[in-house]
Structures are given as C-alpha cells and as structure tokens.
Amino acid sequence: MAKYPIFVLSLLALVCALAFAYEPSPLQDFCVADPTSPALVNGRACLDSKLAQADHFFLSGLNKAGNTSNALGSVVTPVTVGQIPGLNTFGIALARLDYAPWGLIPPHSHPRATEILTVLKGSLYVGFVTSNPENRLISKVLKKGDVFVFPVGLVHFQQNVGNGKAISLSALSSQNPGVITVASAVFGSKPPIGDDILAKAFQVDQSAINRFRAQF
Template sequence: MEAIILLLLALISLTCSIIAFATSDQIPIQDFCVADVKYSETVYGYACKDPKLVIADDFYLSGTELAGNTSNPFGSSAKRISLTQLPGLNTLGITIARADFAPWGVNPPHYHPRASEIITVVEGTIEAGFITSNPENRLLKKILVKGDVFVNPRGLVHYQRNVGDGNAAFIAALASQNPGVVMVGNAVFGSDPTISSDLLAKAFHVDENVIHKLQEAN
C-alpha cells in the first residue's frame, strides 16, 4: 500500500512538472542565444548566432523614447520590440514594448495568453486595471503617474487608458518571448467566420441588431 501511495505521489509530482514546463518558455541551457535572423523563426525562437561573433550591440537598442503614432480610433499605439531589432532577447523568455496614448486614448480590454506583464509609466497619467476570473470578476484598477508600476497577471483581461489632457506612455515587459495578445472585442465580434449573432445576443442580453453593428465595426 505504501509503495502505491509513493508511486501516486511521484506521478502527481511528474504531472505538475510537465504542466509547469509546458506552460512556460524554455529555460536556456547556455548564457545566451543571440538570434541569427538569416534562418526562419521556430517555435522557440531563432537559431543561435555563433557566440564568437556576438557583440554588445546584439543586446542594445536605442529609440524607445520615440512616441508611436496614436492617430487611430483608439488614440493609442503599442510597439513591440522584435528579435530583429534586439536579437539578444532570443530564448530569454521576455518581451518589451512601448505604448503611447493621445489624450483620453485607450488600450482596449485584452489579455496575453502566455505572459504576465509589468508596465512602468514614463509620461502622463494612466488608468490601468485587470479583471479577476469567474465568479468574482473583480475589477482591480489604479491611477498611475510617471514612475509608477502595475502588474497584469497572465491570462487576465486588462486595459489601460490615458485619463489626462496630455500625452501618456508606458514601457511594458512581458514574461514570454511570444506572449500573444487577444483583443476581447475583436475576438468576440470580429472572428472569421463570425459567431452567430443570435448566440451573442443571448450571451450579452442585447438586441440582435446591436450585435450586427458590433460585428460590422470589427
């Protein structure tokens, strides 16, 4: 009986280890793996550049102080820094990005399926918040100013908006080389093919014509 219990505990431990391994980026087995962009990107990033050819500039990037173009309906811009721009990021399990906001611009509700995110405000005043999972669906939000930091847990819907009359911006770091992003409104109302409008009308307790308008907008 004791042997069976030990075996079950071992299987549980192994299962947890496999789940943890499968739901996070791979752990590097070398100091670095600077992206060799001559080859195609794979699931776990680019092939490694010869370490003897690696230089400091492979880990360096300037220009993050430059604002993005916010001339769009949302009044916001998000620029992810790619491996072609900063090849030293390859296999390190992190991504960085800059988000800019025109006055009262918004970054609509979205989530990152593969990464938690930490944002640091570098300009303006930003409202940032995320929603906990069912059944509570609590909105946790803060008003942030320059120098403030806010964390969005992995997989939870979150948003940001500029609540000031001037421009605003933050720098984000995400805990995955490929965090992914799902824009909630676009995913639900702009899928291809579209989700049946009668289903969405029932789900959101609105008239079907409202759904049609939302689908057209997306």
C-alpha cells in the first residue's frame, strides 16, 4: 500500500511538468506585445491594456500569394506575435506557405511549437524524422484538404510534387515558434562552425565544406 501514494505523487509530478512545459496560461484578457519596452522577459512585455486597438489583433493580406521566385521555389508568410502583437501569451501562430512547381520548404524544425498543416491547393510530399526510434522518416503525399502534424522540435519538410502551384496553411502552438533550417544552421552560422568539425561530421573533405558554406 505504501507504493500507491508514491505512484500518485509521481503521476501528479509528471502532469505538472507537462503543464509547465509550454507557454503558461494568460492571467488577463490579453497582453498586447510592446516592441518599445526595454523589459527583459520570456516573451514580450505587455502594452498598457487601455492602449489596445483593434489593429493590434488584426492582419490583412494572407489571401495574397507570396513570391516563390527563389532557389527553393517557396515562401513562408508568417503570422506570429511579430505581425499580430495581440497574439502575445496566447501560444498560437499561423503561416501561409506558397510553393512553385516542385518548390521545397527545406528540412527545418520549430523548437517551441507543434505544427499542423492543411493543404489548400496542390499536392505536397511531407515528412518528419523521429528521435526515438532514431532517424525514422514518417512521410506521406498530401492532397487538397489533407492535414498532417509535425511534432514539436522534430526536423520536417514539405515539397510540392505537382506541376502547378501549391498552397498550405499551418497552425503552430506558440506565438513565437522559432525556426531552425538545418542547412543554414550548420553551414551559415555566425561565427562559422569550424571546417574540420563539419568535415569530420559529414565525412567529407574540407573543400566540400567550403562549397556547401558558400551557398549560405
């Protein structure tokens, strides 16, 4: 019988840990982000609520296609706390993704958010790589109206697999989900990661690393 209270306490501790693993629940109606505040907080400081206006909770233009004339053939239009200050503390964000034919959103991760993606137009090949079991690829071809979830922190990608344009809409579980693009992080860091480290990590010579780095 002595084990039972220990089990209950352990379960409660786990639940509490999960409850505090993400952004806390707001303690007021809203906390419009104040970009001028010098306060150092985990997130954005709050504007005086008496100064809140409708435009703090509004963004126009998400119906407009982004410019996909780039090397990847894709563009992301974010809707985070940077675009809508009223999102501050609410733990949600949005993004429109436009793809040229065969355009790619390269492997990347969101350190603070799970992402749920809905295809609005075209067909996408999507996938993510697990950490446990290590490096298992879970992938699928999606069509218009299909939905796919990318777990928080895991590397994932999207590619248009059609000859026409594609569009998707993503919701994320943070007002500031962050993005780490694998290739840019590895080869475009400032200051750069040492050539000898990357050459050994990728099992190539340093001249290859220099060619990769030149792209970023």
